[in-house]
Amino acid sequence: MKLHLFSTIGLAAAAGAALTGPAHAAPDFTGKQVLLIVASNEGKGTDIIGRFMARGMSKYLKGNPDVIVKNTGAGGGKIRGANLLAKAKPDGLTIMQSDGTTVQPTTLRRKSVRYDPTKFPAIGAINRGGSILFMRKEAVARLMDKSKKPAIIGAISGTRSWQAVPMWGAEFLGWNVKWIPGYKGNNQFSRAIRQAEIDAFATNSNYIIDPLIKEGVVTLLYQVGQPDDDGKYVARESFKQVPIFPNELRKKVKLTKLQWRAYLSLVNPSLIDKWMALPPNTPKEIVETWRSAYKQAFNDPELKQQLKKQFGDELTLISGKRVDEMIEEVSGVGDDVVDYTVKLKQKYGISAAR
């Protein structure tokens, strides 16, 4: 048993004890601080959701703990955040807000990964609706005409789920596209598409899509869609008129099992979208307490209104249990699938890395 030499102010009475108590009693957060590890930069979607949800959950946890936020950055920072969670004490005082990138099969095969996402008990997730691929109006005519110059798609180094749509479009539907990787994120894409430096990108963030539509710059091409219980892809409520890419793909082309699984391996992490989790081996009662607080926070009218202002109306709560199942499915793909997606990315010059 470890003796604890120091305690920070506010924790003296607890003498280093984690959230304990008799079995089945709700954990008590009185006088505690919760560390929220946010696996992204400040001000990004993951960060916004994490901060708002953490603040909301605190209201519904016994003792209303303070939440301290630590951002670990984008890119390698997402992996670092998950690595930190893997080493954290399973005492309910450390949680992580991340996104689908952390559970992507290609991410999980990086040498720097020291976590197994299937071991993180998920608290829950918020899905903002699938990504919408849009293109500058004048570029749409070139999409199916290889005699014209290709439509240019902006890319970061191959980690965005929506890249699967133009990749499969190019590979199987004859799209006339060319990728320029090297952009750093949506802010740069937003500028570049307005300047016709690129012709297309995709996002699920309404605050990016709406201004582009209002300015008359873009046409909405396809959406990623979301599978219903029967496995059929359905449209986002506010984008019902936009064709759903996987449905269109399956109508026009017969994909092999490998090709279809590879597509799903890229797209499915985005269905999890912004998820929150606890460290491995967190006791069940603590997990359930957090899950309950997450659900209550999501349904809190004031918080819901704030989230809608940032992300639009189509926010869906995914339960922690369901997130666990989705992560199992998403991260359990075989090496053949990963190899296929890596080769395809390399073929189109999106990424040179494994």
Place this chain on the structure above:
Amino acid sequence: MLDALGVAITEMSKPWPMTLMLMGILGSSIFAALPGIGVLLLITIVLPFAVTLDPYPAIALMLGIGAVSNTANTFPSVLIAVPGSAGSQATIVDGFPMAQKGEAKRAFGAAFAASAIGGIFGALVLLGSLPILKPLVLSFGSPEFLVLVLWGLAAVGVLSGNAPLKGLLAALLGLLVSSIGMDNKTGIERFAFGGDYLADGISLVLVGLGLFAVPEMIALSVRRTSVSETSDLGHGTWQGIKDVFENWWLVIRCSVVGVWVGFLPGLGASVADWFAYAHAVQTEKNNENFGKGDVRGVIAPESSNNSKEGGALIPTIAFGIPGSTSLALMLIVFIAVGITPGSAMLTDQLSYTMAMIWVLVIANLIAAALAILAAAPFASLSLMPFYVIVPMTLVLCVSSSYASHLIWYDLITFLVFSTIGYFLKLFDWPRPPFLVAVVLGSQFEQYLWLSNARYGWTWLLQPGVLVILAIVVVTLIWPMISRHRQGKSIRGEKPEPLSRGLQIGDIIFLTLLMVVFAIAASHAMAWVVRAALVVYFIAGVGILIGIIQVVLNLRALRSPETAPPSDPTRTVLEIRRTIEIAAWLIALAGGVYLIGFHITMAAFPFIYVRVYGGGFRPALLLSFIAEIFVIGVFDLLLAVLWPTPFLFELIGIGYFI
């Protein structure tokens, strides 16, 4: 527009927005003065409260914080050569030497007056550009960004002073450092060696602290004097303010530089001050004193780093594209309270835009006034003995290094850059080119790639590119022609030659550098060419220039005029004291690793002060202050997750809950 301005002023003059603005200004000033902490933290702290406000109070609070985030960060830059934030690094180059000459008050007066004027200028530019906001932002694409970054990199030549080859080598080393991390065009993690630590690159905080703060503290502890080499600090504050008005044209030009840099999303605070400084060195008459305590070397960066805030609001308002992380967080608040970036900000929400401009103006005036009031007490710190300044600065540096990302390796990285910074200073290498290259290197590579991938080489012929290139060429070439006509050397006075011993040390340093370049290039052979090209360029050019410099050094060794013998007594004393302070620094880092921050940060100043002749009470007081600082800032405010110290782990004792 006038109606909207009237509404904005009326609303912002109400007690609640005024109170929030004042609180924001005060908070920003305090946080900005704490190196490594910064205003971003303050923004994240107030965010949950700010989203509950009405629009005008939210603007008052958030812009009260943001508008003046580069005012008070001058204090540590001038006093202890520790950059208060990325936006105050260039101020050190002349600000710290001014403090050494007993002119800290003058430096502060000049800095704060320049900051106020620069900030107001930025606000006025924002006001003036409202009708053309959108076409203005859209006129800058990747090629235009590239040329601007090139302009910044060209400043390396200016910042190299009388050592152009060494300046270029320092810049190449900085470019190499900037290449560490994820390459966005290929996904390859360059020089990450399979770990996640280096996958995101090197933190600028660590580079700035190591390059400037530690070498200056080493120099101070070798000299064994206070920062100020004279005990008379004079009445410099008002002189500094007068200096700003006497150099009004420099202030205007540098404010323009700041607005442009702020307006371009992604270039940011860490660049504006260097661009402005380089511009000042290049264009001002009698520039031989830059780097030695020339007040213009403080005025230039301080004008620009406040004016950039007005510039940064332009893309934020026009398109909702924030130019910095701070603005990204502010955007969250603005959206939450009902302010919609985009066309509405120029039409039915114009009064909110006007409110932002109003706060920019008023906040800069108030912050400057507050800072000027604090100038005298802060300036008196430059009279403190070295055994007060050195340990407290090192405590601050080590704490800030860890606190920025909570990673042990950051301490090692900090020590590495401290070592590099020390040797660069020792062998008279200019350090600003290194830092400028670290800041701009990755952007240069990114925009060069994007421009070529998108346009081929035709980007060179785009109108925007040609216009900017013309401006850049004029600002670089014209001063050279002008100086040549006056019969002055382009590079100013020749510096004192290095002693023989240091020349030999310089040769060894150069050789090591070339070995590093060669190893980097060989490592890069495992990558695709797209990712490796920049490293090949750095290594090829670096080794070539390195050889030339070695040859020049060898030639200098032949003559006692160009390589005078050193005073052996003085040399031995300096070496001994340098080894001592290096040992102290290693002991400090080692102490936090072995027994933790809290014990080490309390013990270190106490022991240091007592060893070098300070009394028991001052030693205890400093120890107490250091401990309160660590607990107050890092425990309570930042809630840093301290790692379990090694010895605690060994014995099996937990450290913190």
